[in-house]
Amino acid sequence: MRILAAPGDTWGIPGTTFLLGYAVLVGVSIWLAIALRRGVARGPAAESLLPVSDPFALALLTGGPLQAVQAAIAGLRARHLVTAAAGGGVAASRPPNNGLHPLENAVHRAIAGGRRHVWMLLADDRVRSAVGTVRKDLEQAGLVLTGPQRVTYRLLGLLPAPVLLLGAVRFLDGAAAGKPVGYLTMLLIVVIVVQIMLLLSGPPEKTRAGKEAVRSEIRRHDHLKPELNPSWGAYGAVGAAMGVALFGTAALYAADPAFAAESEIRRAAAAGSSSSSSSGTGDSGSSCSSSSSCSSGSSCGGGGCGGGGCGG
Structure with missing residues (x-):
């Protein structure tokens, strides 16, 4: 089914379409950061480990x-x-x-x-x-x-950062155009919280x-x-x-x-x-009732957004 953008849609992408795609990007970036970090911190397989006698x-x-x-x-x-x-x-x-x-x-x-x-x-x-x-x-x-592995571990925590930047730009453009951005705001808050947690969680002292x-x-x-x-x-x-x-x-x-x-x-x-010593959960977009309408030609799944807001 083709989704046609309304003339006033931000970036020519309907709010709901962007919101759903952005939620997928958020989930994938967070999952990749966690999975790749685990890979760095895994170490050799358990069956190949020798007893540590020292x-x-x-x-x-x-x-x-x-x-x-x-x-x-x-x-x-x-x-x-x-x-x-x-x-x-x-x-x-x-x-x-x-x-x-x-x-x-x-x-x-x-x-x-x-x-x-x-x-x-x-x-x-x-x-x-x-x-x-x-x-x-x-x-x-x-x-x-190792030192390089610790650096890699920290850098992998920045994987959601480009997704966060994309959402922030969309938020600013949508808000400037008077588009509803309520759900996008909630999703951005989730990404910000997870990004902060990833930055604060440094590399472990030992591998698994x-x-x-x-x-x-x-x-x-x-x-x-x-x-x-x-x-x-x-x-x-x-x-x-x-x-x-x-x-x-x-x-x-x-x-x-x-x-x-x-x-x-x-x-x-x-x-x-x-x-x-010194030493998330994604929030999915909400669907709207098909019987209501949005102002300024923006759409939320073909219907209205009420007062809740869409994805800019």
């Missing part, structure tokens, strides 16, 4: 750099290389052993250099470099987003594959849960680091409560996390 990589996945440093402190404590410092914090008690993880070695050197608290350790260049190396390994495994890797390792290391009071003597330094990596400082308090309390590890964690 406790510091898991700590970075679970709680970020702060938890990775805490896991390193747990590993050093289990090796008797650090002790609680007088007045709070951590102090080196012995020179480092061979075979330490690069992050453990960097943390120990920072502690030996006089940095006692967690937030001080995170400011050390050697510790930041070691954490960066662990992150690069996670990026290569597809468990966290990364989240699944953490869940899988928590199931595999269920025996390290703090409520089970695991023995560091039984599970060693790797077990100590893994416990903190997956279950946080509660694992340190469960295994070595005196050291955890004296080193103020929980207070340090709270201070570090507080300083580092």
Whole structure:
């Protein structure tokens, strides 16, 4: 069925025809933005994932750099290389052993250099470099987003923007010509709200594959849960680091409560996390009764718009 535009229609397109087409554009642009973002944040397929054996990589996945440093402190404590410092914090008690993880070695050197608290350790260049190396390994495994992927994720959130601009221009032209724009206004409000939400929702810290890797390792290391009071003597330094990596400082308090309390590890964690944190539905067009008429020759499905307005 051919739809003939009335002489006074904005852009030569009847209001209802534009509104329906615009609603489709809105829905497609929002769906594409969400679907493509999910694709960027998916990561490798679950069946291709290998177990993550590095406790510091898991700590970075679970709680970020702060938890990775805490896991390193747990590993050093289990090796008797650090002790609680007088007045709070951590102090080196012995020179480092061979075979330490690069992050453990960097943390120990920072502690030996006089940095006692967690937030001080995170400011050390050697510790930041070691954490960066662990992150690069996670990026290569597809468990966290790379820099370019994070940029792509943000840019995909702008997909509805051209559709929003189109609707805004139609609104202005229609309103200037005295055409009803009520339904177009409601649809524009929906697009604006969704666009703002997409812009505010930044890229995730880890991919869906990364989240699944953490869940899988928590199931595999269920025996390290703090409520089970695991023995560091039984599970060693790797077990100590893994416990903190997956279950946080509660694992340190469960295994070595005196050291955890004296080193103020929980207070340090709270201070570090507080300083580092900063962190739609489409509305379809309404149909009009065929028995009413619009003024100025505009139409709404061949009938009138009443006072509700059409698509300009």
